[in-house]
Amino acid sequence: MLIATSAYSQQKVNANEKVTLTGILTNKLFYGAPNFGENPETDAKEPSYILKLDKSILLKDKDFNGNDWIKITEIHVFDANRKIDLKPYNTKKVSIECTLAAAHTGHHHAPAITWNLYSIK
DSSP states (O other): OOOOOSOOEEEEEETOEEEEEEEEEEEEEEEEETTTTTTTHHHHHOOOOOEEEEEEEEEEEEEEHTTTEEEEEEEEOOTTSSSSGGGGTTTTEEEEEEEEEEESSSSSSSEEEEEEEEEEE
């Protein structure tokens, strides 16, 4: 995890703040328990959509990383409400409207996750 300390004019986003972000969305395969990729035949498969941002942002999530601004270049995108189908957007440039949170479990495959996903186009 990178702590942002530079004076670049990056967009600053607080956790749970509604934001619109753009980038390339890609479905990637990650491995889970029990061995997290050491034995791909028996490890859980965790396909996940990752948004590679056009421009990095700075994220502050007091619940997970205190008062530090974290430089974010990739976001694990998912719709907790299962209303938005991400498959048609795989490998495409997209714009998402969402709220973010810092990753906080082993199932989060980027430094930030979409906490709420409102739209994608």
